[in-house]
Every structure is written in structure tokens, then in C-alpha cells.
Amino acid sequence: QKYYHYVHLFLQVEQVRLLDRFSNKSVHGTLYLTATHLIFILHHHIASVEKLSLTTSGCPLVIQCRNFRVVHFVIQRERDCHDVYSSLLRLLRPVCYEELYAFSYNPKQNDQQREEGWQLIDLGAEFERMGVPCDQWQLTDVNRDYKVCETYPRDLYVPVTASKPIIVGSSKFRSKGRFPVLTYFYQEKKAAVCRCSQPLSGFSARCLEDESMLQAISKANHNSRFLYVMDTRPKLNALANRAAGKGYENEDNYSNIRFQFVGIENIHVMRSSLQKLLEVTGTRSLSMSDYLVGLESSGWLRHIKAIVDAAVFLTRAVTVEGASVLVHCSDGWDRTAQVCALGALLMDPYYRTIKGFMVLIEKDWISFGHKFADRCDQLDGDPKEVSPIFTQFLECVWQLTEQFPQAFEFSEWFLLQIHEHVHSCQYGNFLGNNQRQREELQLRERTHSLWAFLMSEKRNHLNPFYSPAYSEAHPVLEPSTLPYHFKFWRSMYHQFDRSMHPRQSILKTILTLKENSRKAESTLQALESVSTLLHIPPATSRLPHSGSEEDEQEEVGEEATESTDTERTVEGSSGTESRKQSYGELEGTYNSDLVKEEPAVVSLEFGVARMTC
């Protein structure tokens, strides 16, 4: 509610029905349209609006959101519907960044707090943590004014032996000037993960500076005689690029490289794959067979597996063989970002913490110029540039959390929140396509940082099973990539279809229990201090050590459990109405009054609720 005070109300339509996606349940209400929100939905979430043909009950309006929410309204009067429709079309296609929500969003923070929020993540400190600069790697100021590569950040790390002419020469031989730079340094073996774009080799072109650059990277690692060059594209795509004067490294021209294709498909394939997936899962009364066939033919999980496979390859090369790896694709900002980030996550437990994960995204995605504005369709742009590359990365991480439930400090709620805000445009972090653009937009001065907000909400995003000891024992994760380890991510693609999720959440229950334990510990301490004053024998008031069995069985027995205020959402009979249809066959019920709808309130799901009301 509170944002309505600040924003202008565009439209108000009474008597609107909101239909459930998978059942016949519906809710009546009033639809409000403001400059930035549609009732509870941010415009920037909206991927498409569709007006369906008129029905007896009114004019239907279907809105598909980028956070995979699908909303189906029925508006009584057709004129109202058309008004809403045309307003939405206008509103969800902003032409300049200043129209985005981030520039009007005000969480009532002063400038200092805002500034502190932006300072939370410091990439210089991150490279220091990795052990860079060191005797083999140094910070270069060659891109200080974004002159060598405008989609790279200002601060870049290169081998000490790579002189400026080599860098500049190499950048001229690489697509969009994205020459090889360091993204992760595996200190234990002094092995480096570097990234770049494809070489402009065509069929026969070569560049001595580029060859020296790779040589320098290879030489910076004394543990290995060769350097892996991972082209994350399918070989066919790379071959096709040669005709356009691009292509891949010729092993004959580069000394001591081992070249490898990985076979991740391009942004267009990924876009249509997700579209197919959503079409299938959005079908009402979907049969198991159609679901599995659709899952297969969409290819979505195949693509996810390809990315994890590539990351596993990278991780093995670095941690087992101790070799340095250079990763690229075409422009080096989509597949390269996916593989480098996921690989680092497998190698370094720090990136599996909440803070570390923010750093990872900031480094490999934001600073190295993943084109968030284009890929997430922030402005009215080219629909062919839109692609769920970052969503795939988050899904890969989720797949790993399923295999290693104790290795990550965060739960899937954290991933969902990040996904939510990549699209909400409520915070400045993901606006624009690269650092240079962000500086021009003065995002640090004019918008707020998502990381500060997520940090303040940290408790909600914790994984209760996280064990730092596990990370110590298993610094490098070795996931299995057998097909059956990849599952459909229901919490992402059906986040807002509540009826599909387990009615009781283990995660929520255990989080609540942990919270209760924390409270109980402090209560116990308070009581303890009182009892010491009263000289109660301390034996019974000691803070229990986990796992220790103490002789208090007698007391346990007679104790009334007064303070077990565990809030559990036990849901039983609720939700039947929405499921009535799926069990089927009861269309002609004898008691018609049984079919009547339960009075219901629009329930606000995690994430969206806080943001809007």
C-alpha cells in the first residue's frame, strides 16, 4: 500500500476477476494501475500482455511476468479492459532508463546509507582475496578510460609479462575488443581462469600479440606446460563464425594450448527452449506423458546439463591438473560468464556463501559486461537479444544445491529473490549493459543497491543445513552430471502456482526451529543469570551442548510444553477447491452448492508481497 502515496494512479477498474491458472478458482477485486505497478505486479516483470476473445463473464486479460507468474484477469466491461491493455502496453515499454522503477524507488534511506550499500561489494578486495596481484599477475590501467574495451570494467588483471602493446594488439584481434583477462585465480595451484571473446581469425588470420598474450597466461603458471582454451560453443557454430572473419584459435599458431569445444547453445536456442518449456508447463490438466515429452523436447534440462558439464570440465582442469584455462564463446559475455562463474563456485567455497555469491555475480556478470539490459529486456529493445542466460546460471546453482544440501549458505529463496530483482528494475545493480553505461547513468548516486537490501534480509535467505565444516572438508565440489540429477525447478517456474508446491515446507520449519533455538538460548542465559543469583544448583541450567545426553529424562516427562511456539503452516483441507478439477470426473455433482467458491484473499507470495504492499 505504501507506494501508492507516491505514485499517480492511472486507472482503477472495479469488479475484476482474477483466475487461477490451473483450476476454476477465481477472486473478485479491483484492479489498480499506477505508473510502476499493476496491483501487485511491477510492469518490468511483465513479459507480455494478451487480450483474449470476449466471454460471457467479461473480457479476459492474460499477463505473463518475467518471474514466471501468469495472471489471468476477467474484466467486466470491454472498454475497461482495452484501457488497461493499452495503458500496460505503453507503460511496460520504457524508452529510457530514467523511466525505470529504480529511479523512483525510495526505501527511505539517506545518501550515506545508499552509499554504504554500494560499497558492500568491492572487487579489488575480491582479487586480493584470491591472491592477486602477485608475482605473476598484475592490475593494468590500460582500460582506465574504457578505451581498449568499452564493455569491460576499468580494472583488469593480466600476466605481468603482458605489456601494453601486447594487450592492445590482442584486443584488436578479439571480438568487441574483449582480450583475455583474469577472472579467477586458484591460489593452491597458481592456476588461472581467464576469459575473452572469440579471435578474429577467419580462415587464416593470426595475430602475434594475441599469441604472446596466451603464451604469457600459460607461462604465468609453472604447474602446467600447457593452457586449455575452452570454446564453449558447439563446433558447428564456431566454424560458421569463421566465414564472418571470426572463429577460434588454430592450435598450430599458438604454442602449448589444448583446444576444446564444449557445445553450449546460443542465446536464441536458449530463448526458444525456455519458451517451449513454459508452454508445456503452462498447460492445464497436463498429462504426465505430455509433461515428460515436453520437458525433453524443450531441451531445457539438456542445456542446463551442458553448462554444468562445462563448469565441471573447467574445475577439473584447474584443480586436478593445475592447468590454467582460457574460456570464451562468441562475445564472451553469455556462455563465458555462465561457465566461469559456475566453475569458480565449484572451486571456491567462498562463492557458496551469501556475500561470496553476491561478489561472484558482481564480478563475472555485472562488471564483465553481461548485457542485462538487453537480455532481460529492460528497455523497449530488440526481442532477439532477450535470453534467459542469467536464469540458467541461477538454475545451475540450484541444481548443485540439490546435490550438496550442506555446501551453500543460502537457500533457493535467495536465488529466487535475485532472479526477481534482476527483472524488477527496482535496484540499480543490473541496469544497463556494462560498467561504462552504469557510470554514465550515475546509478550509484541515483539508485539503490540490491546487495544491501538482500544483506539486511539475510536471515530469510539462509540455508539451515549449511555447514562451514563441510566446505572445509570439500573445498571443491564434484557434482555428478548424470541426467537424472537434473530436475525441473518447480519453485522457479511455478513460483506463483501455490497449489503445486508441498503444503508443508521443511526449509521453513527448520528455519523457524533454528530461530526458536536462538531465542531460547538467550532466554536460557537470562534465566541462568537469575538462578545463579538465587543459588540454584547450576547443573540443570547449563546451556546444553548439542548431542550430549543428560540425565533429565524425568523432568522431560512431566514438563508441560508451554513455550514450543513453533509456527507451522499445517495446511490440510484448504486448497481442495483448487484441486477439485484436477481429480476430475465430478462435473455433475449432486449438490450444486458444494461447488461454490471459498471466500479467499489474494495471497501474496514471498518476494512480491514485501515489494508492493
Add this chain to the structure above:
Amino acid sequence: MSRSCCIINCNSRSHDSHGKPTGKEIGCYRITSLKRNCSSHVSEVTKTRRMAWIAAIQRPNITSQNTPAHRFVGSLGHITVKCKDLRVIQLEITGMEECLNIASSIEALSTLDLVSLMYPFFYRPMFEVIEDGWNSFLPQNAFKDLESMTDEWRLSEVNKDFSLCPSYPPLVAVPKDFDDETLKKVATFRHGGRFPVLSYYHKKNGMVMMRAGQPLTGTNGRRCKEDEKLINATLRPGKRGYIIDTRAINVAQQAKARGGGFELEANYPQWRRIHKAIERYNVLQESLIKLVEACNDQSHSMDRWLSKLEASNWQTNVKEILTTACLAAQCIDREGASVLVHGTEGTDSTLQVTSLAQIILDPGCRTVKGFQSLVEREWLQAGHPFQQRCAQSAFSNSKPRHEAPVFLLFLDCVWQILRQFPCSFEFNESFLVLLFEHAYASQFGTFLGNSAAERARLCLPEKTVSLWSWVNRPQELERLTNPLYEPNSLVIWPSVAPQSLLLWEGVFLRWNRSSKCLDEAYEEMVHIIEYNKELQTKVNSLRRQLAQLETEDPLLHTP
């Protein structure tokens, strides 16, 4: 290895004292001997012995095709043992002759026909039986609970000598006003003599669920007035009921030609018939074989995995069964109607539906004891032919005609509900896996035989140990209880959307993946819950002590 048979008291020898074969077909290998009264050592020995037994006799199924025993590398022979719990073991044995002997022994012993040669008859429990499981779930006790709720039903002894219906127990609950003579008439009208009996009484609204075999209407529409009167007696005045036929309508139509059929509207005007398409048991076996094959496929192709998973139809079967059970539960709880469930024989899909509906409706069935009681009532007593259905499991190259994973599918469906309501069940996944294992191969007699009649003939209570005797001991129960359990008195409605139903990895991928990480996370969860309980207890006890002091000494004030 010595050369006497490992069956206790068998004493047959395949080799003479010099280690030369005596020429019989079966080569015998004694795995280890049991010494009596050697306490600490004994249990270990027994365990090894039992393992060996289970591996050698009950679970594996070696066939000439899948035994690469004939493949030798030097003097090494290889045996592939495919177990009933879906594990695949590779053995490497030195010596060609030894290897062949072991292979043929296992092969012969794993295909024993005679029930009385089964392991439960030789197994001696090494634990103290606190409560004899054979007496834990007697029908008369279950009926006492029913009597406390309603007086409309009576326990009939009409099937005392199993003559009326060979697959029913001696005691069945029927409407009070129907005498045994009428029941006899109804039994002739139902498949296998399975006349309608009470399966579940819904306390909340007094509605009931009954189950039966298909009516024998045949092609000329035979009717039976007594049958009609019997099921009508369960209806409230002016109310109608639902008949849930677990077969698709065309399948039910075809059944007429073989003397079966379904209730015609004209003769049962107060009932509405709904057809659902749960597959017949022989189709289910195909489905299991394909699924297991898909799970053991080690190729790295995602498309291949998904298409094989789809082609197996296993998840489709899970969805169909669960949907039908939800429908039955919905008729009872939401529509306030009584329900009669049947398929063809009334011993497979019927039981899946009636037992799952009870899990949904009755919180009692979600406890450890309640679930045992449910399995006892709705599966063992109700005459699910375990012996026939759970003989060979998924790996079998001879196709046993009656083999089918009907019970496994039921357990899978329970697991699906458990996943969706993880706090509403007193037991955990391990309990379901345990039941799966013991249904197929067990040292206990519980799942032997095809019906109550057969079990009585085999004198199982006297000659074997009940699984429940073993399970219902504190040390076992601890492993099988769900730490998240919080009694939930509500009806629980699971989602049957394909996106909500998962592959039961705990059974089908159990041997193909490392569960270490998952197990550790589970232990961490148990730890968090116990720590919380401990803290709460301490806080309460301290509060109480302070309160006590306060009352004793009014001058003291605590915060």
C-alpha cells in the same frame, strides 16, 4: 570354502570330504556357521550369515543371459547378481569351476518354488520380541474401534473356513442388517467371491468406503437383488453414492465377455459410476522393468533419459493411482457420499485406491502403527497376492505371469504424499523403503503367502517371525520415525500435477547415486530438531524452578 549346503538342517553336500564334486546339479557353499550362545560374536555372525543368505537365496536372480559367468579373464570369473532391491553386484571369483558352481547355486536357490523352503522358516530372531507382531493387528481389535463410532456394522464369520471367498480373511465387516445367508448369495455375484465389505469408516460424516470384486453381470446383464440391497444399505436416506471402477469403460465392457462387468445404472439408480484407468498388474510390471532399465542407463544423454522415463509410464501410473485415490477421498469427505471401489479381481488397483484414500482422510494411518495396521488390513488381510506379485522384482528374464509392482506403486504414492506433507507423517522414507524390501525378500513371514487362508495353512505365526515384531522395537522405530512429525488432524490433499510428482530416487536411484550428502543433511536436520527440544526443556524446567522459588519466597521477584 566348505561344501555343505547353507540351509540350516539341509545337510546335503555337493562335494565329498576331499573337495571333489559329488556330481549333483547344485553346488553348495557353506558361508559361515552359527555358534550358539556366544552373545557378542553371535549377532555379528548372524548378520553376516543373514546377509549371505539374503544375497544367495532371496534377492538375486541370475539367469543364463545376464550371468557373464562364462566370461573368463585368465582364471577370473565374473558373476553379475541382480537383486530384488534393484542393486546390481559384480563378483569376481578366482577359479573357473568355483565361479560356475556359485553361479548355478545362486541361480537354483533364487528360484525356489516351495514356500516352506523360504528363509523365514529358517530364520531365528536374535532380538527380544517385545510384542508379537502376529497379534498386533487382529481384525477383532480394529472392529472395536469401529464399534465405538457406529453400530451399523457387524463382524461376520461367514468366511470362517475361507470357503465363501478364498482371498478374504475369516472375519469381515458388513452392514448389520445382512445375515450370512444373504452374504453367501452376494458372494456368488462378485468376482472371486469378493462381496462388498467395509474398508473405511469416515468418522467426520459417517460415510463409508467399501471394496469388492467386479459384479458378474456377464453379457446378458445378470443382476443380484441382494447385492443391490447390500450396498444400498450403506446410503443415508435420499443420498447417493459413488462406485469407482478402477478400469477404463472399454476395459470394463470387455470384461462382460468373460463373465464380469460393472453395475448397470438401471439396477443401481442410487449410485453414480466413475471409471478411472489404472493399469492392470501385468502392464505395471512392464512399466517397472522399463523404469529400472532407464535408471541403470549410464549414458550421459539428457534426451535419452527423459524419453526412457516417459516411455516407462511409471510416473503416469503413479499419477493415475493417486488421482483415483484423491477422487475417492473427495467423494467421501467433500461430497459426503459413500463409495464402493472395485476393479476386476479387487485385489490390486482396488487396494491401491482404498488404502491411499485412507492415508489422505485418516490421520491415524499416517502414524507408524497406523500405517502398519493399514498394510495389514488393506493389503495382507484383504488378499493382495504378495507371493505372486513380489516374487522376482524387476530383473527377470523368465516372465512370471503374476509378477507386478502393485504394492511398490502404492508405496511410491505414499512417498509422494509424504514429500508434499513432510510434517504430517510419523514415519519417514526409510520405513517405506523397508516395506518395499521386505515385501520382496525378507527373513520375516509377514509377506509370505497370497491370502489369509494361505498364511493360516502355512502356520506362519507359529513357524516364522512377524516383521512388525522386529520393527516395533525402540531401536528400529528410532531410525524409522520422522523427526518433523507434528500430528495433523486434517485431511491432506496432495497435488497430482505432473510437476508435483517426482521420481522416487530413494528406491530407483538408490544404488546409482551417492546419498552421503543427503544423509548428512538429514542428520543435521535431526540434530537441529533435537537441540531445539533440549533447549525448550531446559528453559521450561528453569522457569518452573524459579516460579517455585517465587511461591516459596514471596520476596523474590524474577523477571
